Amino acid sequence: MIAYTLRRLALFVPMVAGIVAVTFAIMLLLPGDPAVVLLGEDATDEAVRDIRRALGLDRPWYVRLGSYYADLLRGDMGMSIFQNQPVADAIGQRLGATLEVAVVALLLSIVLGVLLGIAAAIWRGTVIDGGCMLFAQLGVSMPVFWFGILLMYLLAIRLDVLPSIGRGDPLLFALGDLLRGRPGPLLDSLAHIAMPALTLGLTNAAVISRLMRSSMLETLGQDFIRTAHAKGLLPPRITFVHALRNALLPVVSIIGLRFGALLGGAVLTESIFGWPGLGQLAVAAISQRDIPLVQGVVLSFAIAFALVNLLVDLMYSFIDPRIRFE
Amino acid sequence: MARPRIAGNLSLVVGGAIVLAILLFALLGPTLSGYSVEGMDMRSRFATPTADHWLGTDNFGRDLWTRMSVGARVSVSIALMSVGIAVLVGATVGLVCGYLGGWVDLVVMRVVDVFLGFPPIVLALAIVAALGPGVVNLTISLAAVFWTEYARVVRSVTLAQREMDYVTAAVALGASSARIVFLEILPNAIGPVIVLATLGLGTAIIAESGLSFLGFGVEPPTPTWGWTLAYGTRYLRSDPWLSTVAGLAIMVTVLGFNLFGDGLRDILDPRGVAQRVRRTPTQ
Numbered sequence: 001m002i003a004y005t006l007r008r009l010a011l012f013v014p015m016v017a018g019i020v021a022v023t024f025a026i027m028l029l030l031p032g033d034p035a036v037v038l039l040g041e042d043a044t045d046e047a048v049r050d051i052r053r054a055l056g057l058d059r060p061w062y063v064r065l066g067s068y069y070a071d072l073l074r075g076d077m078g079m080s081i082f083q084n085q086p087v088a089d090a091i092g093q094r095l096g097a098t099l100e101v102a103v104v105a106l107l108l109s110i111v112l113g114v115l116l117g118i119a120a121a122i123w124r125g126t127v128i129d130g131g132c133m134l135f136a137q138l139g140v141s142m143p144v145f146w147f148g149i150l151l152m153y154l155l156a157i158r159l160d161v162l163p164s165i166g167r168g169d170p171l172l173f174a175l176g177d178l179l180r181g182r183p184g185p186l187l188d189s190l191a192h193i194a195m196p197a198l199t200l201g202l203t204n205a206a207v208i209s210r211l212m213r214s215s216m217l218e219t220l221g222q223d224f225i226r227t228a229h230a231k232g233l234l235p236p237r238i239t240f241v242h243a244l245r246n247a248l249l250p251v252v253s254i255i256g257l258r259f260g261a262l263l264g265g266a267v268l269t270e271s272i273f274g275w276p277g278l279g280q281l282a283v284a285a286i287s288q289r290d291i292p293l294v295q296g297v298v299l300s301f302a303i304a305f306a307l308v309n310l311l312v313d314l315m316y317s318f319i320d321p322r323i324r325f326e
Numbered sequence: 327m328a329r330p331r332i333a334g335n336l337s338l339v340v341g342g343a344i345v346l347a348i349l350l351f352a353l354l355g356p357t358l359s360g361y362s363v364e365g366m367d368m369r370s371r372f373a374t375p376t377a378d379h380w381l382g383t384d385n386f387g388r389d390l391w392t393r394m395s396v397g398a399r400v401s402v403s404i405a406l407m408s409v410g411i412a413v414l415v416g417a418t419v420g421l422v423c424g425y426l427g428g429w430v431d432l433v434v435m436r437v438v439d440v441f442l443g444f445p446p447i448v449l450a451l452a453i454v455a456a457l458g459p460g461v462v463n464l465t466i467s468l469a470a471v472f473w474t475e476y477a478r479v480v481r482s483v484t485l486a487q488r489e490m491d492y493v494t495a496a497v498a499l500g501a502s503s504a505r506i507v508f509l510e511i512l513p514n515a516i517g518p519v520i521v522l523a524t525l526g527l528g529t530a531i532i533a534e535s536g537l538s539f540l541g542f543g544v545e546p547p548t549p550t551w552g553w554t555l556a557y558g559t560r561y562l563r564s565d566p567w568l569s570t571v572a573g574l575a576i577m578v579t580v581l582g583f584n585l586f587g588d589g590l591r592d593i594l595d596p597r598g599v600a601q602r603v604r605r606t607p608t609q
Binding site: 287 | 436451539540559
């Protein structure tokens with residue numbers, strides 16, 4: 001286990017280095033001179049030259065890449081051009097909001113997807129199976145941004161039961177308030193996060209339910225299930241204890257990848273619901289051509305994604321020891 | 327195992343019919359309606375479907391059937407081009423890596439891993455941010471996200487086929503590497519690649535309209551589905567039809583490609599090779 005963990009960690013470092021290099025290369029492609037973008041088109045040549053020197057843009061690309069690595073190791077992601085604050089601060093203020101909505105969406109989609117998948121597998125070929133798989137097919141084909149708008153129209157505009165935009169207190173703080181006997185902030189936080197999390201979670205639930213169904217069907221057809229039936233165990237016990245634990249393995253293995261899709265979906269969902277996270281920051285940074293900020297946000301998304309994948313892989317090797325010996 | 331019959335394959339039939347209908351809609355839409363894309367009619371703004379305007383009208387009274395049809399052309403052609411480029415690049419990389427093996431394979435596959443390290447939409451967004459909006463740049467950015475899937479599936483097929491007796495026989499007969507790779511090995515990868523590409527078209531359409539929705543896609547006045555959906559939300563309270571028609575267009579098209587791809591899988595990829603490498607089921 002320790003050897004496997006160390007091996008995975010050792011692979012993680014070059015992975016992140018590669019991600020940084022690709023991000024850097026994409027930003028090199030940017031048309032136009034960042035110095036001109038910063039100063040405006042009518043800046044004098046002298047001013048442009050000065051700012052290029054100040055930003056280090058007059059150095060060759062490999063020197064800039066090297067110093068970018070060095071800065072990152074010190075936690076310095078540069079200064080945002082338009083936000084008037086260090087990139088790391090701007091990201092730090094918003095990372096929590098994105099992770100919060102992504103994690104809630106992930107939990108929601110796992111519960112919903114697994115339950116639907118089990119139901120479809122147990123009642124294979126029935127109306128229930130058909131209904132679950134119709135939901136899955138529609139869910140996979142539904143663009144997150146349209147689903148978000150439909151929810152907003154129904155729940156915020158028509159029924160007026162949920163706030164259409166914004167975020168309440170961070171969930172963890174609100175939970176703390178609840179423990180101190182004040183349930184108000186938690187209810188407010190939940191009301192705000194409900195639609196963004198549901199929007200993000202739907203596609204994911206659809207993907208998980210399809211995988212869960214096929215995995216469950218495969219497991220239910222195996223010898224040890226027949227043995228369990230022969231031993232006279234009760235069917236619910238066979239389904240939920242013997243089969244479920246094995247059928248969940250493929251689902252666990254894709255959770256890391258699905259988290260990447262959730263982070264991408266967060267960019268769209270956040271701009272619909274005015275959720276003050278990294279996605280909104282990314283959209284603003286790209287619109288304003290704030291290069292250091294774009295670079296920092298893209299990097300944060302990729303590193304969060306890589307970290308979650310690492311955690312899921314380690315968790316998976318813990319749940320299923322066979323994986324460590326491959 | 328007998329091959330599943332096409333007629334019994336509901337996904338294939340329904341999906342194929344939807345895809346065909348969308349293609350016809352894209353080709354013939356403006357001709358059938360007789361309206362121009364920009365033709366305004368301020369007396370019939372925000373119409374829901376009528377005998378005159380089959381899909382209703384927008385905030386300037388422009389015919390939505392015509393505008394959606396032009397949007398279909400944009401979405402479908404960007405999807406076809408980006409997936410096409412991704413297949414060409416990915417398949418070539420996969421064949422070379424799988425057949426040569428060694429350090430080439432090792433290095434290139436690490437590059438693939440780095441590309442897979444980005445959340446898909448985020449990578450596309452970063453590239454569009456760098457290149458700027460427009461059809462060509464959008465196509466490039468989507469192809470840059472998608473090629474890794476094809477590289478992985480073709481490589482895994484190539485690795486498996488390389489060890490087969492018929493390849494050894496071809497080598498013994500003196501066939502060139504190019505002949506072996508393209509004529510002997512490649513045909514084995516075509517089934518899974520077609521399945522993956524069909525499902526990939528749905529993914530591309532969602533990604534393209536998502537980027538247009540954010541304002542980083544093909545720029546207005548081109549009536550893309552994503553942009554129509556986005557500005558339709560301004561009138562969500564009073565006239566929800568405008569964004570609904572755009573959302574429906576995207577969903578039905580993606581549903582068509584997804585069903586068609588699922589149906590094709592039963593015929594072309596019964597062992598599910600495509601499924602194992604697919605990382606972005608649609609979004």
